Amino acid sequence: MEPVRVGVIGGGIWGNYHLLAAKHLENESKARLVAVATRTEQSAAKQSSAFGIRGYTDYRRMIDEQDLDAVTICTPDHLHREMTLYALERGKHVLVEKPMDLTTRGCREMVDLAERKGLLLQVDYHKRYDPYNIDLRQKVRAGKIGKPYYVYAYMEDKIIVPTQWLKDWAALSSPFWFIGVHKYDLVRWITGREAVAVLAHGSKGKLSNLGIDTFDAVSAWIEMEGGLTCTVDVNWVLPAQFEAVVNQGVRIIGSEGMIELDGQDRGARYAFAADGMTTPNLGAIAIADSVFGWKEPHGYFVDAIKDFLLNVLFLKSGGGLVQLQDRYPSGQDGLQVTRLAEAVEISIREHRLVHLSEMP
Ligand SMILES: NC(=O)c1ccc[n+]([C@@H]2O[C@H](COP(=O)([O-])OP(=O)(O)OC[C@H]3O[C@@H](n4cnc5c(N)ncnc54)[C@H](O)[C@@H]3O)[C@@H](O)[C@H]2O)c1
Structure with missing residues (x-):
């Protein structure tokens, strides 16, 4: 072949x-x-x-x-x-x-x-390829937690991401566009449900003072199909001293159980004279070498x-x-995530609950 x-x-x-x-x-x-x-x-x-x-x-x-x-x-x-x-x-x-x-x-x-x-x-x-997330999804889909009630997902990047890594275009993005989309896609993939409405808040100050006009943090409360609710909290201003580039996790609670996953700390810690204390990211284990x-x-x-x-x-x-x-x-998944992220922007700008039925 x-x-x-x-x-x-x-x-x-x-x-x-x-x-x-x-x-x-x-x-x-x-x-x-x-x-x-x-x-x-x-x-x-x-x-x-x-x-x-x-x-x-x-x-x-x-x-x-x-x-x-x-x-x-x-x-x-x-x-x-x-x-x-x-x-x-x-x-x-x-x-x-x-x-x-x-x-x-x-x-x-x-x-x-x-x-x-x-x-x-x-x-x-x-995030769909992280084996811990795959396991989480299988358990939720198998009914292990019963009827899902609420999900909490967070993702937080070190401030070097907008100020150094993406310095040329961070102002055209936001923590929701950059990392919130990952968590929303993960939640809809785990649960098989789409958003119905969203209420979001954005915080500014730290990055805009550094000349990068974008949000530091965004919190979104999402009503999903079937009465499930989901909160996604994201920021990209974690102190440079934090032990990893990304801090993240997810909790899902249902009528018969719950699953918590700390996606950052998987139990491995490194301490090297040159780098101080770090924890490896499962996304890129054994890549640098x-x-x-x-x-x-x-x-x-x-x-x-x-x-x-x-x-x-x-x-x-x-x-x-x-x-x-x-x-x-798929492209259809990408479309649904962007639809929610656009609704998050409108909700922040207009200080109101946005129904997804309003979106194109
Ligand atoms: N899947 C993930 O978790 C993940 C993580 C980080 C970034 N990303 C995404 O990857 C994309 C790139 O991010 P990055 O961190 O590599 O950014 P970057 O700024 O490091 O790299 C951008 C690249 O695009 C190139 N580029 C810009 N304009 C171009 C043009 N007109 N023609 C050809 N090349 C052009 C630049 O030369 C550069 O090589 C973004 O969409 C970002 O959201 C995804």
């Missing part, structure tokens, strides 16, 4: 995981990492030489010149839509980073085009990307999209 020929758009912090996942599947002859497109000559040259592939500064040229089966997109959020549409229009399967787009209308365009073309459109909601040797990377960050490439391989070998249904975070 011919491997999946893939091009990556965006070679920044998260683009590294896309490149790494494809490179790893290349070792198993399941994928062929062909090219990368980034914004500047400098970053294109850097990733091109690190991964031994062709580098472009115009993603359109990469798609037009290379014979690709699939494109993965990990550029700033506001660019996802145009890049996805371009790739789909030219017959490429697409993995797009979360959030799929910042507008529900944009997501609909993307979903419609993928459907018209019969192509796979997958969104990188990787493997980057340069292309040894096997582990963790749900790369598993989610590899899953997309394996889905494309399945399609390339004659499989159908219908057989993959409900087995990956």
Whole structure:
């Protein structure tokens, strides 16, 4: 079977995981990492030489010149839509980073085009690939906690994320768009329910004082189908001294039980003279050491990307999209999450409960 020929758009912090996942599947002859497109000559040259592939500064040229089966997109959020549409229009399967787009209308365009073309459109909601979350979902779906009553989900990033990592575009995002979407997708995937209404509050001050005009924290109370309620609290101003980049977790309570998952502290602690105390992230366990040797990377960050490439391989070998249904975070999932995130923005701006029926 011919491997999946893939091009990556965006070679920044998260683009590294896309490149790494494809490179790893290349070792198993399941994928062929062909090219990368980034914004500047400098970053294109850097990733091109690190991964031994062709580098472009115009993603359109990469798609037009290379014979690709699939494109993965990990550029700033506001660019996802145009890049996805371009790739789909030219017959490429697409993995797009979360959030799929910042507008529900944009997501609909993307979903419609993928459907018209019969192509796979997958969104990188990787919390679904965390084995603890998979177990949690199975137990909830098996009725172990009875009738679910309420969910509490939180995700908190260190302040270096908006101030250093995403400094060029953090003001175009927010803690809800950047990390809240992960938690909302997780809750709807665990419970199989969609939001009915949302009441949200946003706090500003710390980042705006540093010249980044966006929220520090967002709290959203979500009424979901069947009377379930869900609170999602997110911020990206955790002190730089915190022991991990991300603090996160989820609790779900029902009539017959409850499950609590601390997604940050899984019981492993490191203390090194150079770094102080840290805790490893299960998303990227054993990745740092493997980057340069292309040894096997582990963790749900790369598993989610590899899953997309394996889905494309399945399609390339004659499989159908219908057989993959409900087995990956789809464009339709991405659309529903963006719809809620847009409603969160309206609720914050207008200080009111927003019914999802008001959304496009
Ligand atoms: N799945 C996750 O948990 C996760 C985590 C972090 C980031 N992300 C998402 O990944 C995306 C990228 O985030 P990041 O942290 O890598 O950002 P980043 O700023 O580190 O990287 C952005 C990349 O996009 C490239 N780029 C910008 N404009 C471009 C253009 N016109 N053509 C080609 N390349 C262009 C830049 O050169 C850079 O390589 C965002 O959508 C973000 O939300 C997802």
